[in-house]
Amino acid sequence: xxxTAQLSQTTDQIVISPEQLLAHWQGHxxxxxxxxxxxxxxHFFSYTLGGMRPCSALIxxxxxxxxxxxxxVISGEWPSFSEGVEVQPKVTTKEQVLxxxxxxxxxxxxxxPQIPSSRFQEVDKAFGLYEGPIYWFLFYLIDNEIHHRAxxxxxxxxxGVEPPAFWDRLQV
Amino acid sequence: xxxTAQLSQTTDQIVISPEQLLAHWQGHxxxxxxxxxxxxxxHFFSYTLGGMRPCSALIxxxxxxxxxxxxxVISGEWPSFSEGVEVQPKVTTKEQVLxxxxxxxxxxxxxxPQIPSSRFQEVDKAFGLYEGPIYWFLFYLIDNEIHHRAxxxxxxxxxGVEPPAFWDRLQV
Numbered sequence: 001x002x003x004t005a006q007l008s009q010t011t012d013q014i015v016i017s018p019e020q021l022l023a024h025w026q027g028h029x030x031x032x033x034x035x036x037x038x039x040x041x042x043h044f045f046s047y048t049l050g051g052m053r054p055c056s057a058l059i060x061x062x063x064x065x066x067x068x069x070x071x072x073v074i075s076g077e078w079p080s081f082s083e084g085v086e087v088q089p090k091v092t093t094k095e096q097v098l099x100x101x102x103x104x105x106x107x108x109x110x111x112x113p114q115i116p117s118s119r120f121q122e123v124d125k126a127f128g129l130y131e132g133p134i135y136w137f138l139f140y141l142i143d144n145e146i147h148h149r150a151x152x153x154x155x156x157x158x159x160g161v162e163p164p165a166f167w168d169r170l171q172v
Numbered sequence: 173x174x175x176t177a178q179l180s181q182t183t184d185q186i187v188i189s190p191e192q193l194l195a196h197w198q199g200h201x202x203x204x205x206x207x208x209x210x211x212x213x214x215h216f217f218s219y220t221l222g223g224m225r226p227c228s229a230l231i232x233x234x235x236x237x238x239x240x241x242x243x244x245v246i247s248g249e250w251p252s253f254s255e256g257v258e259v260q261p262k263v264t265t266k267e268q269v270l271x272x273x274x275x276x277x278x279x280x281x282x283x284x285p286q287i288p289s290s291r292f293q294e295v296d297k298a299f300g301l302y303e304g305p306i307y308w309f310l311f312y313l314i315d316n317e318i319h320h321r322a323x324x325x326x327x328x329x330x331x332g333v334e335p336p337a338f339w340d341r342l343q344v
Contacts, residue, residue: 150321
């Protein structure tokens with residue numbers, strides 16, 4: 001009886017499941033993809049505000065971190081950014097960015113079920129840089145994407161382009 | 173034995189605990205507070221880019237949603253925005269905004285432990301508008317704050333002011 005009561009309590013305490021976290025992330029990635037689509041090609045690699053990086057560089061940071069993160073999240077073996085383990089060819093068109101984006105979307109979906117369920121609460125040092133529980137690092141990836149995408153929203157607004165609705169993340 | 177095995181499996185599957193989610197949110201709110209502090213008073217209520225709202229309005233949206241959300245998250249009884257159940261006096265200085273911010277910080281901390289552990293996975297219609305599980309709504313609040321704060325980062329950069337570091341959310 002005692003075990004059953006504990007089990008019930010523990011099950012109830014789930015805030016978000018691994019599958020829901022994946023859907024949450026991919027929902028945000030779907031919105032970012034639509035932002036890239038909406039961005040004028042002639043400004044994507046060059047337009048900036050306030051001395052910041054152009055949209056292409058913000059997106060590239062988000063893309064590369066997601067791409068390189070999965071192996072470490074699963075196994076604890078992290079590539080080092082400085083060693084440039086898996087450098088992608090430099091992209092020069094939005095179409096190439098979207099192709100990379102879709103490849104990473106599939107990579108995340110394929111790798112996610114391999115994350116051991118105990119892994120989310122394990123403390124690790126992602127890329128040898130970011131120390132904390134794995135759940136914390138995954139939210140860092142998501143939050144960093146929201147942060148940079150929102151900056152691209154301002155770029156778009158000043159270019160007179162309506163960005164996709166922030167709340168619309170149903171299309172994964 | 174079977175119950176014990178199930179219990180162990182379920183415990184392992186926790187992605188983020190209610191306490192960790194609270195710390196995650198308050199970590200973001202602490203960063204937003206430092207952004208407000210860094211924002212020049214003379215621009216806070218007026219400066220805009222691309223036809224968007226000034227920083228004060230972006231922050232006010234985030235602040236009011238957090239303020240009004242707790243009762244509904246706990247009980248399922250939501251105030252209606254249109255009815256203006258608990259309208260705060262209009263603020264005209266950063267100091268007043270920071271005072272409201274701190275009041276809401278304490279309100280969230282005080283109410284959070286009252287959220288029933290089963291509540292996070294319950295589907296509800298927050299403010300009669302946002303339908304989904306409670307965990308989803310709480311992430312909407314956090315993500316919306318990250319989104320608007322990042323837009324204020326661009327405003328600040330174009331004003332020549334260095335924003336607080338995005339990754340620095342240790343100070344809750």
